[in-house]
Amino acid sequence: MSAPLLSLKDVTIAYDSVVAVEDVSFNVEKGDFFCVVGANGSGKSTLIRGILGLEPLLRGTVSFGVDRDRVSWVPQVEAADRDFPATVREIVLTGTQKRGGLVFFYTAADRRNADAAMEFFEIEDLAGRRIGELSGGQHRRMMLARAMCRDPDLLLLDEPCSGLDADAKRAFYDWLNRLHDERGATIVMVSHDLDEVELRATRIAVLDRRLVFLGDAGEWTRGKNGKNARGSLEFSGGPAS
Amino acid sequence: MTWSDFLEIVSYPFVVRALVAGCLISLCASMLGVILVLKRYALIGHGLSEVGFAALAVALALDLSPLYVAMPLVVAASFGIMLIGRSKRVNGDVAIGVASSAALAAGVIVTSVTRGANTDVWNYMFGSVLAMTNEEVALSVALSIFIVVLFVLFYNRLFLVTYSEDCARSLGVNVEAYQFAISALTALTVVLGMRMMGTLLISSLVIMPALTARRLVGSFRALVVAAAVISPACFCGGLAASLFLNIPTGASVVAVNLAAMFLAGIPAIILRNTQR
Numbered sequence: 343m344s345a346p347l348l349s350l351k352d353v354t355i356a357y358d359s360v361v362a363v364e365d366v367s368f369n370v371e372k373g374d375f376f377c378v379v380g381a382n383g384s385g386k387s388t389l390i391r392g393i394l395g396l397e398p399l400l401r402g403t404v405s406f407g408v409d410r411d412r413v414s415w416v417p418q419v420e421a422a423d424r425d426f427p428a429t430v431r432e433i434v435l436t437g438t439q440k441r442g443g444l445v446f447f448y449t450a451a452d453r454r455n456a457d458a459a460m461e462f463f464e465i466e467d468l469a470g471r472r473i474g475e476l477s478g479g480q481h482r483r484m485m486l487a488r489a490m491c492r493d494p495d496l497l498l499l500d501e502p503c504s505g506l507d508a509d510a511k512r513a514f515y516d517w518l519n520r521l522h523d524e525r526g527a528t529i530v531m532v533s534h535d536l537d538e539v540e541l542r543a544t545r546i547a548v549l550d551r552r553l554v555f556l557g558d559a560g561e562w563t564r565g566k567n568g569k570n571a572r573g574s575l576e577f578s579g580g581p582a583s
Numbered sequence: 584m585t586w587s588d589f590l591e592i593v594s595y596p597f598v599v600r601a602l603v604a605g606c607l608i609s610l611c612a613s614m615l616g617v618i619l620v621l622k623r624y625a626l627i628g629h630g631l632s633e634v635g636f637a638a639l640a641v642a643l644a645l646d647l648s649p650l651y652v653a654m655p656l657v658v659a660a661s662f663g664i665m666l667i668g669r670s671k672r673v674n675g676d677v678a679i680g681v682a683s684s685a686a687l688a689a690g691v692i693v694t695s696v697t698r699g700a701n702t703d704v705w706n707y708m709f710g711s712v713l714a715m716t717n718e719e720v721a722l723s724v725a726l727s728i729f730i731v732v733l734f735v736l737f738y739n740r741l742f743l744v745t746y747s748e749d750c751a752r753s754l755g756v757n758v759e760a761y762q763f764a765i766s767a768l769t770a771l772t773v774v775l776g777m778r779m780m781g782t783l784l785i786s787s788l789v790i791m792p793a794l795t796a797r798r799l800v801g802s803f804r805a806l807v808v809a810a811a812v813i814s815p816a817c818f819c820g821g822l823a824a825s826l827f828l829n830i831p832t833g834a835s836v837v838a839v840n841l842a843a844m845f846l847a848g849i850p851a852i853i854l855r856n857t858q859r
Contacts, residue, residue: 439739441754
């Protein structure tokens with residue numbers, strides 16, 4: 343069996359003295375559609391930020407079984423300023439930037455990758471449009487295209503459908519499925535959309551600061567050890583973000 | 584003043600120095616200002632100029648070279664403001680507010696217990712076209728070359744860091760290094776510019792051209808280029824007005840920048856009205 347693409351061991355993250363994530367361990371294998379669910383304040387987004395190195399770990403380790411230049415992230419909408427003076431193409435191209443290096447110019451290959459990614463998500467007509475003029479769904483597709491520019495082996499998504507209407511959400515998941523099925527990308531997604539998680543996830547982690555459930559989607563819905571994990575999550579007040 | 588008088592004045596060495604240094608400092612301040620305005624850190628220019636005032640007061644009191652006292656102190660203050668602003672407990676604007684108040688108070692105390700508020704202090708606060716030395720002109724040339732080269736070579740990184748620090752960090756970009764570079768270069772620009780523009784007015788060169796450009800263009804690249812063109816043009820207009828009307832250079836440059844900002848808003852107003 344090949345090494346996991348992502349491995350977390352005893353990951354603990356704290357803001358000042360408040361522990362947001364405690365002793366979380368799991369592996370993400372190649373081809374997984376791995377979903378992290380949990381109630382408000384359960385530490386889902388903090389965990390993703392910790393994996394990416396955006397929050398320091400108090401304890402534990404995060405290790406990648408892939409080149410970090412093949413790991414992409416689709417942040418929550420609030421992570422970037424939508425009033426920023428930039429076109430769709432400019433933002434998508436940033437996804438090609440690699441780690442390290444003193445001088446950075448986009449190569450012809452970078453531009454081809456960006457064009458291909460915009461074509462894949464059918465936003466090539468929007469390439470010259472300012473990002474502030476995009477709808478929520480178009481903005482999400484732009485961020486997916488940006489993530490896809492690196493031809494990622496591992497794609498991390500943080501609440502990708504927050505703020506989208508039902509149609510835009512359905513379209514977004516269709517794109518995501520294509521990315522997973524056709525391009526073979528391994529996906530780790532934080533979500534509060536339990537129906538979509540149940541439909542698409544191959545493995546699920548339920549977080550309530552600590553890991554309270556880890557298993558495949560079937561176990562999650564059928565219940566594990568006599569306890570229905572999804573039912574207990576909904577009963578506990580719902581996992582709305 | 585007649586046109587021939589004006590031409591004679593602009594041929595004086597001190598005016599040539601002011602023109603060259605002023606255009607280059609305006610260029611530097613406007614390019615850095617685009618990033619600072621978009622990151623909502625524009626007031627750092629004002630905070631640093633207050634620190635510059637304190638440094639100049641200390642230099643005057645000790646009979647030291649103002650430039651060489653101000654440069655390290657203001658660069659250190661810019662790092663301090665950045666570091667404090669990065670902590671989750673204190674916002675950047677609070678750090679700037681505290682630093683500028685403390686520095687201004689220190690400058691006033693040092694001035695009052697030593698030489699008192701004489702002409703030198705007045706010139707530092709409101710600027711003087713006579714202030715620029717050959718050394719400062721040479722430093723302005725070096726600084727502007729460095730900043731233009733930085734923007735050309737690192738444009739894509741600067742774009743990403745300005746757009747989203749988190750996105751940049753997730754791609755492995757050393758965001759802090761870029762922030763400290765921008766901060767230090769802003770400090771040097773403020774120190775070089777404050778003797779001509781005045782410590783109370785130099786921050787306008789950081790803020791106003793970026794705002795004017797933002798009213799005219801929509802992309803980051805166009806914003807940097809437009810600000811870099813508008814700012815030296817406004818400086819030349821302000822310097823000419825200062826010589827014609829015999830008013831302090833800093834104030835007239837700010838007035839011309841303000842006029843440009845309002846004029847730049849007119850196309851947007853016309854466009855809005857024609858779309859209705």
